[in-house]
Amino acid sequence: MKKIILGIVFTLIICSLIIPYNHLQQPTEKDVLHLTKNWSESVEEVYFIKEIDERWLTIFRTSQSTSVAELKQNWFGTWILSDGNTLSSTYYPPLEDDQITWSASGKSKENISYYFGEVIDPEIVKITVETQKGIFENVPFIESAGQRFFLKREEGSIFLPVNICGFSNSGELIYSSVKKIPFK
Template identity: 50%
Template structure:
């Protein structure tokens, strides 16, 4: 009886340590490749995995698009691609490869059931220094700009419903308007 009790305690302790260790692991690029391995379009490159505004986000590319996805850890400590509602879904993507004549590529998406929207794109014109998006009538937010692997992208997560028409403006370092989706 004592051997069974000791065995149960050792097994319980081992499982607890395993789960505790897994819960402390941060997501990696390898996790993204593993999560998307069975998708119809295979992930070719992971640009980053990082925490932004309290969410773990990743940006990756396949043969047709560049995608931003939210990562969530399950109770076993494994990382999964999940949207804000908990479904296996990405947040937003833009076309790849971009056309050379474009200033930027961009996409916007909203969330069902929540006041939430995303704006994302690739900055192609090297003169663009700042991007702002109209997230409410006459309210513009500066986009987060990041440069993984020598490419430039912008991203905004807004706690508002998507404001239409989508108004994205790009400015030079001197503040000159270079590009606008609304004329």
């Protein structure tokens, strides 16, 4: 009986040390690769892992897509993909004439929309996302490993059509995902 009680006490002590230690760890590329190892397409490159607006985000690439996902810790402090899935993804590799690749997706439970893409044209220095809901001008760039991405998170559902616009330093419209800008 003493051995069982000592075993339980020892296990509780170890758990009380390991779990807080795990919760102090930031996510790594190794965590992302481990989370996606059983996917039908393996992750070939992890571009980015960073905390933005109190959420840990990662951008990674498979042979056919570039994706953004949110990472969170479970009760044990192990990193997992939020909702077990990516937030949004776009095709890879970009086509020869592509200036931007992009996608829009949403989380219906949280009523949140994500506008994500890769900016290929080096002349594009500003991105706006235009929907029937409005124009979102403060779309942040994420630069990593020589790649440039944008990610805009907005409250509410996705309103279609979506027009992603890319502008030069001088403010010239270089790229529009919609041939005729429908909201002006």
